[in-house]
Amino acid sequence: MTTETLIWLIPLPPLVAFALIVLFTNKNKALSHSIAVGAAFLSWLGAMIVFFRAVTTEHFGEHPFHSSINWLPTGETWLKVGVLIDPTSAAVLFFVAWTILMIFLYSVGYHNFGQPAGDHDHKGLPPHGATVTDAHGHKHTVLSVEPMYSRFFAFIGLFAFGMYTLVVSDNLLTLFVGWEIMGLCSYLLIGFWFAKPSARAAGIKAFMTTRIGDVFMLLGIAFLYSATGTLTFREIFTEETLHVLGTVPSGVFGLSAAGLISILLFIGTVGKSAQFPLHVWLPDAMEGPTPVSAMIHAATMVSAGVYAVIRMFPLLTADFHGHELTTAMSVVAFIGAFTAIFAATIAVAQNDIKRVLAYSTISQLGFMIAALGIGAYVAAVFHLITHAFFKALLFLGSGSVIHGMEHGVLHTGNHSVDPQDMYNMGGLRKKMPITFWTFLIGGFALSGFPILTAGFWSKDEILADAFGHGHWAVFLTLALAAFLTAFYTMRQITLTFLGEPRTKEAEHAHETPWTMTTPLVILSFFAITYGWVGIPEHFPLLGGIVPNWFHEFVGGTLAEHPEALEFSWIPLLTSLGVALGGLFFGWLAYRNVTAVEQDKLQFPVLKNKYYFDEAYDFLFIKPAFWLSEVFVSKWMDKGLIDGILHIFGPITGGVGFAIRNYFDVPIVNEFLGDGSANSVYALGKNLRPIQTGRIQQYLILSMVVLFVVGGLVYFLLLA
Amino acid sequence: MIPLSWYLILAAGLFSVGLFGVLARRNAVAILLGVELMLNAVNINLVAFWRYGDISMMAGQVFTIIVFAVAAAEVAVGLALVISVYRRRNTVVAEELDLLKW
Amino acid sequence: MTAEQIIFLIVGAVTLASALMVVTARDLVHAALWLVAALFGVAIVYTLLNAGFLAVVQVVVYIGAIAILFIFAVMLTRRQAAKDTGPALNQNWWLGALLAVLTFGGLVALLQTWSGFSKTASAIPSGFDAVNQLGSALVSPAGYVLPFEVASVLLLAALVGAVYLAFNKK
Numbered sequence: 001m002t003t004e005t006l007i008w009l010i011p012l013p014p015l016v017a018f019a020l021i022v023l024f025t026n027k028n029k030a031l032s033h034s035i036a037v038g039a040a041f042l043s044w045l046g047a048m049i050v051f052f053r054a055v056t057t058e059h060f061g062e063h064p065f066h067s068s069i070n071w072l073p074t075g076e077t078w079l080k081v082g083v084l085i086d087p088t089s090a091a092v093l094f095f096v097a098w099t100i101l102m103i104f105l106y107s108v109g110y111h112n113f114g115q116p117a118g119d120h121d122h123k124g125l126p127p128h129g130a131t132v133t134d135a136h137g138h139k140h141t142v143l144s145v146e147p148m149y150s151r152f153f154a155f156i157g158l159f160a161f162g163m164y165t166l167v168v169s170d171n172l173l174t175l176f177v178g179w180e181i182m183g184l185c186s187y188l189l190i191g192f193w194f195a196k197p198s199a200r201a202a203g204i205k206a207f208m209t210t211r212i213g214d215v216f217m218l219l220g221i222a223f224l225y226s227a228t229g230t231l232t233f234r235e236i237f238t239e240e241t242l243h244v245l246g247t248v249p250s251g252v253f254g255l256s257a258a259g260l261i262s263i264l265l266f267i268g269t270v271g272k273s274a275q276f277p278l279h280v281w282l283p284d285a286m287e288g289p290t291p292v293s294a295m296i297h298a299a300t301m302v303s304a305g306v307y308a309v310i311r312m313f314p315l316l317t318a319d320f321h322g323h324e325l326t327t328a329m330s331v332v333a334f335i336g337a338f339t340a341i342f343a344a345t346i347a348v349a350q351n352d353i354k355r356v357l358a359y360s361t362i363s364q365l366g367f368m369i370a371a372l373g374i375g376a377y378v379a380a381v382f383h384l385i386t387h388a389f390f391k392a393l394l395f396l397g398s399g400s401v402i403h404g405m406e407h408g409v410l411h412t413g414n415h416s417v418d419p420q421d422m423y424n425m426g427g428l429r430k431k432m433p434i435t436f437w438t439f440l441i442g443g444f445a446l447s448g449f450p451i452l453t454a455g456f457w458s459k460d461e462i463l464a465d466a467f468g469h470g471h472w473a474v475f476l477t478l479a480l481a482a483f484l485t486a487f488y489t490m491r492q493i494t495l496t497f498l499g500e501p502r503t504k505e506a507e508h509a510h511e512t513p514w515t516m517t518t519p520l521v522i523l524s525f526f527a528i529t530y531g532w533v534g535i536p537e538h539f540p541l542l543g544g545i546v547p548n549w550f551h552e553f554v555g556g557t558l559a560e561h562p563e564a565l566e567f568s569w570i571p572l573l574t575s576l577g578v579a580l581g582g583l584f585f586g587w588l589a590y591r592n593v594t595a596v597e598q599d600k601l602q603f604p605v606l607k608n609k610y611y612f613d614e615a616y617d618f619l620f621i622k623p624a625f626w627l628s629e630v631f632v633s634k635w636m637d638k639g640l641i642d643g644i645l646h647i648f649g650p651i652t653g654g655v656g657f658a659i660r661n662y663f664d665v666p667i668v669n670e671f672l673g674d675g676s677a678n679s680v681y682a683l684g685k686n687l688r689p690i691q692t693g694r695i696q697q698y699l700i701l702s703m704v705v706l707f708v709v710g711g712l713v714y715f716l717l718l719a
Numbered sequence: 720m721i722p723l724s725w726y727l728i729l730a731a732g733l734f735s736v737g738l739f740g741v742l743a744r745r746n747a748v749a750i751l752l753g754v755e756l757m758l759n760a761v762n763i764n765l766v767a768f769w770r771y772g773d774i775s776m777m778a779g780q781v782f783t784i785i786v787f788a789v790a791a792a793e794v795a796v797g798l799a800l801v802i803s804v805y806r807r808r809n810t811v812v813a814e815e816l817d818l819l820k821w
Numbered sequence: 822m823t824a825e826q827i828i829f830l831i832v833g834a835v836t837l838a839s840a841l842m843v844v845t846a847r848d849l850v851h852a853a854l855w856l857v858a859a860l861f862g863v864a865i866v867y868t869l870l871n872a873g874f875l876a877v878v879q880v881v882v883y884i885g886a887i888a889i890l891f892i893f894a895v896m897l898t899r900r901q902a903a904k905d906t907g908p909a910l911n912q913n914w915w916l917g918a919l920l921a922v923l924t925f926g927g928l929v930a931l932l933q934t935w936s937g938f939s940k941t942a943s944a945i946p947s948g949f950d951a952v953n954q955l956g957s958a959l960v961s962p963a964g965y966v967l968p969f970e971v972a973s974v975l976l977l978a979a980l981v982g983a984v985y986l987a988f989n990k991k
Contacts, residue, residue, distance in 0.1 A: 748849055802898060
């Protein structure tokens, strides 16, 4: 099979799985998950084959795999859609395939396949536990299977289809299609437990917030199409087109056309990748099941936002000549860097294990965006891929922890204990060893622990790039954010796994089944080793041993191969310092903390996320509700429009009444109808007395008439 | 000699008087008396026109004879009617014979 | 003023006066008798018009038969001993009078417009036998035999009718 055909086929198995599960196998849990995991496996297989062929092709960047078809006739030309796998998308395809497969497998265990149905489980609520009686007659409450099991796999199948479509597409249109499908699935999956009001609200919030970004993105796409007449990447990123777009002014804020389009498309990313100011949806999205959080909000969907900017990098840098950042790039860099530090400060004060990771994701995405903003293409892609691996690992690990805690909750029966609150945990390294070690690896990767973890290599490269090109503000901001990242990560590990169990529930936690721990192990492998494919050449000691394959491969995507950076000690030392320092201080500060009251960093402003939700509610939500409920619904619809209609009713009634009472009754009924009869009757009644029966009176009458008529005839006619 | 107009005026006067009698008298028999006067006036007219017109044309006189006959017949039948009515209704006052009123 | 004219005037006045009495007499017998007088007057007028035969017929038929018949009828239709016969005229007599006057006036006015209104009588040619002529006119097929016969039928009908009507089936 040709590679191009294979690329076309990669997104299809999950879509077929979605259709099959929805239409046919919804009732059968085993069949549903088998179809889903099988589909994920098929896509993974296709992706691996394509990746392998890609990396074994010489100078792959110059002739990537592509295939397109004429799709929409537009007058003289066609709008084409197709697939493209160039080095960047090959690398992205690699991690997408792996993480999706791992998460599909993990979901089997997470939703407690094989466990009995719950005592009073409802569709739409998280499973509550089932009572089983063991051989000795003791009653235990165990985890119960998710009632909407098959539905979950259908949704994540649809989601996988969307992500694969986005990755393999060669044009902005199908990229946007994949983008929107993932948005829909995000809504469906965040609100998976739809009977929980908080989950419903979170789903709506996510969809609405990303929608705002999507509107601007669509505007950018439209502008791009009208400016260039095409949406295919390869046709847009030609020298002449980029040059024209880069120089033509767009008329808005002094940006060139390319700059304006880039910013519009970037706003879509701001929504999708939860950058400031559209970051508010991601923490609430933790209402969804953990595989959802892992997949959508760590590894794939939010990465799609960064991927979109990576794709449009030539456009972003259309009028960048290597020195002064363009306006568009400055905006991107600023938002990225600001988000990184902003989210990191909030993460320090969060107590929910998933919330910390959520803010961490926002922060790390900020790193990547900032990297793109300063033009560090390869570094951004590198960090995207390593982050996907270790963040997925961390989320799945947190899911495992929560599962263990839930087991403890069911054991003690105390449902007021929140299994996600870190202050209820502690000492879990003994109870859940595999989870502990893999989580530790993931956490170190996130912090940038040197050499051994992938996160170090990618983060270091970003800092080096920032330093090397003289972007001091970005450098310092990111360094500070990295310090905080290490700090709160160690805080999280310390509170969750180290020390002694703080609650009975934590004491009764135990390790999760193989379907959950195997993906953790596989992902931790990547979290360690993936960094080694991108060791910079000039790195002391290790540089040069292994060629910087990543830089060569991915760098080939761009028209101009980016040059390797000169080595400098300062960013390296900074990176080491913030990582190790952060980890050390995090452990130091929290190793003896046993209750939330002892946590000195629980500042209200951080706990309440700088009150952004409240601000948005006041500035946007409440006015929108007012507009719809009061202005449009009450005043315009019921008041004005209904009022006008209510005028018509009485008017018509009045017209009818008038016609009836002033025309119909008096004129038609009485005058014409009754009147003619009555007048005839009256005439008859009044003429009747003439007939007196007396002949002489008849004679007199006839004589009178004779004279009258005779006189008239004589005088008028004859005389 | 005597102009035609005198006879005609006489006839007209007689006719008018007879008409008055027909219209104004109460008694039915008296009405018939009036009718007789009118017929006679007609006869005078006829004969006058015969005399003052073409004498050889006997139509005037013939007509007069016919009028005689008709007048006689009419009086006979009329009076028979009056008598019959008198027998039934015990009245000959024309005003009281108003059965054909509304 | 010739003798003829004087005679005519007297006779005319008498006739008209009698006619007026006919129509205004309260007692019907008087009215019938006044009618006789009027009829006589008419007969004399016929004589003046050289229609002698007609004058005789007038007297015989009208006065001899019709007037008598009237008197019989009056006798037969008296209510009581005929003391108070009530008013002679009905309530609309003034209207009748008005109409009569109008009729008279109208007739005279109309006649006056005729050219031959005041012509005089032409002489009777000698040898003219009015009665002979009348007789042959009445019975000749080229004359008026048909109306004559019809008149006789009419008289027959009247006879039968009168008898039937006045027959007293006691």
